[in-house]
Amino acid sequence: MTLVRYIHPRTTTLAPAFSRTPWLGLESDINRLFETALGDFNSPVFEHRFPVDLYEDKDNNYVRAELPGLTREDINIEMVEGYLTINGDRKVTDDDGKVVETISLSRSISIPEAIVADKITAAFEHGILTVTLPKREEVKPKKVTIAIN
Numbered sequence: 122m123t124l125v126r127y128i129h130p131r132t133t134t135l136a137p138a139f140s141r142t143p144w145l146g147l148e149s150d151i152n153r154l155f156e157t158a159l160g161d162f163n164s165p166v167f168e169h170r171f172p173v174d175l176y177e178d179k180d181n182n183y184v185r186a187e188l189p190g191l192t193r194e195d196i197n198i199e200m201v202e203g204y205l206t207i208n209g210d211r212k213v214t215d216d217d218g219k220v221v222e223t224i225s226l227s228r229s230i231s232i233p234e235a236i237v238a239d240k241i242t243a244a245f246e247h248g249i250l251t252v253t254l255p256k257r258e259e260v261k262p263k264k265v266t267i268a269i270n
Contacts, residue, residue, distance in 0.1 A: 171226050182254040189248040198243055205230045
């Protein structure tokens with residue numbers, strides 16, 4: 122299935138400048154927003170990317186990536202200058218088991234500085250990679266009980 126974008130034909134009016142409304146350029150602004158945000162999904166930029174989920178609790182930040190068809194040996198994870206980079210190589214084989222093609226997957230995610238880089242861990246089970254990024258002690262929420270006089 123191919124996505125085809127329909128552009129509604131515009132009608133122009135020769136209205137005087139004093140009758141301009143804030144809604145006059147809204148359609149073109151919305152079109153420009155969607156074009157820049159979504160881009161062309163058929164472009165090679167999106168071809169070798171994979172979806173990731175980012176979430177957190179009070180102690181950790183998490184990055185979860187679905188990487189079906191990969192093994193632990195196919196995945197490489199690096200943390201360099203505030204970016205977590207996940208690389209993977211998917212090998213496509215023919216009926217005889219011979220590798221026909223290798224597809225390289227890559228994703229880089231900006232990580233906040235409030236984590237302990239030395240204690241990052243990763244787990245890979247059933248095609249799902251979960252990277253745990255522990256928060257520093259000073260950014261964890263703390264409960265303080267205040268006595269009433």
